[in-house]
Amino acid sequence: MKPATFNYLRPSSLEEAVHYLSEYGEDAKILSGGQSLIPLLNMRLSTPKYLIDIGRAEGLSYxxxxxxxxxxxxxxxxxxxxxxxxxxxxxxxxxxxxxxxxxxxxxxxxxxxxxxxxxxxxxxxxxxxxxxxxxxxxxxxxxxxxxxxxxxxxxxxxxxxxxx
Ligand SMILES: Cc1cc2nc3c(=O)[nH]c(=O)nc-3n(C[C@H](O)[C@H](O)[C@H](O)COP(=O)(O)OP(=O)(O)OC[C@H]3O[C@@H](n4cnc5c(N)ncnc54)[C@H](O)[C@@H]3O)c2cc1C
Missing domain, CATH: 3.30.465.10 (Uridine Diphospho-n-acetylenolpyruvylglucosamine Reductase; domain 3)
Known part of the structure; x- marks a missing residue:
C-alpha cells in the first residue's frame, strides 16, 4: 500500500519543528529516520495530515x-x-x-x-x-x-x- 496524502514540512531547526507541532500537533507526525513510521504510513495505520521531517534540522545530532x-x-x-x-x-x-x-x-x-x-x-x-x-x-x-x-x-x- 501507499501512504494517505499528507503535507510535507521540512524544518531546518528545532525551533521551527516545535512551532509546526504547536500549530498542527494533533494532525502531525514527526518523521526522523522513518524506519518505524514509514511502514505505519504505508499500511495506513497512521494517517497524519502533516509530516514534519526533522531529518535535516540542524544541531540535533551529537x-x-x-x-x-x-x-x-x-x-x-x-x-x-x-x-x-x-x-x-x-x-x-x-x-x-x-x-x-x-x-x-x-x-x-x-x-x-x-x-x-x-x-x-x-x-x-x-x-x-x-x-x-x-x-x-x-x-x-x-x-x-x-x-x-x-x-x-x-x-x-x-x-x-x-x-x-
Ligand atoms: C526491519 C526492521 C528491524 C528493526 N529491528 C529493530 C531492533 O532489533 N531493535 C530496535 O530497537 N529497533 C528496531 N527497529 C526500529 C528501528 O530502530 C527504528 O529506527 C526506530 O524504532 C525508530 O527510529 P526512526 O528514527 O526511524 O523513527 P521514525 O520511524 O522516523 O519515527 C518513529 C516514531 O517516533 C516519532 N519520532 C521520531 N523522532 C522523534 C523525535 N525526535 N521527537 C518526537 N517524536 C519522534 C515519530 O513521529 C514516530 O511516531 C527495526 C526497524 C525495522 C524496519
Missing part, C-alpha cells in the same frame, strides 16, 4: 560528555553510537546493545529520538535508557522539560509525549 553523563541528540543515528569510541568507553552497555538493533541499513537510518519516541518495549534503546536511569529531554515552544524513563514510557508503545 554525542557529548557532560560530567558523568553522555548527552545524545535526538537525530543521532544508531550507527553513530555503534561506532563511537566515547560511548564504548563511557557507556559500554549502550555500545554493546546498539549493534543488536535490526541490521546495518536500519542502524544507518534509525535515530535515538525515533526509537525512544516510538516506545517499542522490545527495542534496545528504551531498555538501556531505563536500565541506566537515563533522562529524556522533551521540547515544545515553551522550552524543555527533563523526565525519567518511568515518567516517559507509560505502557506498550505509549509515551508521555504530547501532540505539541
Amino acid at each position: 554525542i557529548k560528555e557532560d560530567g558523568e553523563s553522555l548527552v545524545i541528540g535526538a537525530l543521532t543515528k544508531h550507527r553513530e553510537i555503534e561506532k563511537s569510541e566515547l560511548v564504548k568507553e563511557k557507556c559500554p552497555l549502550l555500545s554493546e546493545a546498539i549493534r543488536w538493533v535490526g541490521h546495518e541499513q536500519i542502524r544507518n537510518r534509525g535515530t535515538v529520538g525515533g526509537s525512544i519516541a516510538h516506545g517499542d518495549p522490545s527495542a534496545e534503546l528504551p531498555c538501556v535508557l531505563t536500565a541506566l536511569r537515563g533522562e529524556v529531554v522533551i521540547a515544545d515552544v515553551n522550552g524543555e522539560e527533563i523526565v525519567s524513563p518511568e515518567e516517559f514510557f507509560l505502557t506498550y508503545m505509549l509515551t508521555s509525549l504530547q501532540p505539541d
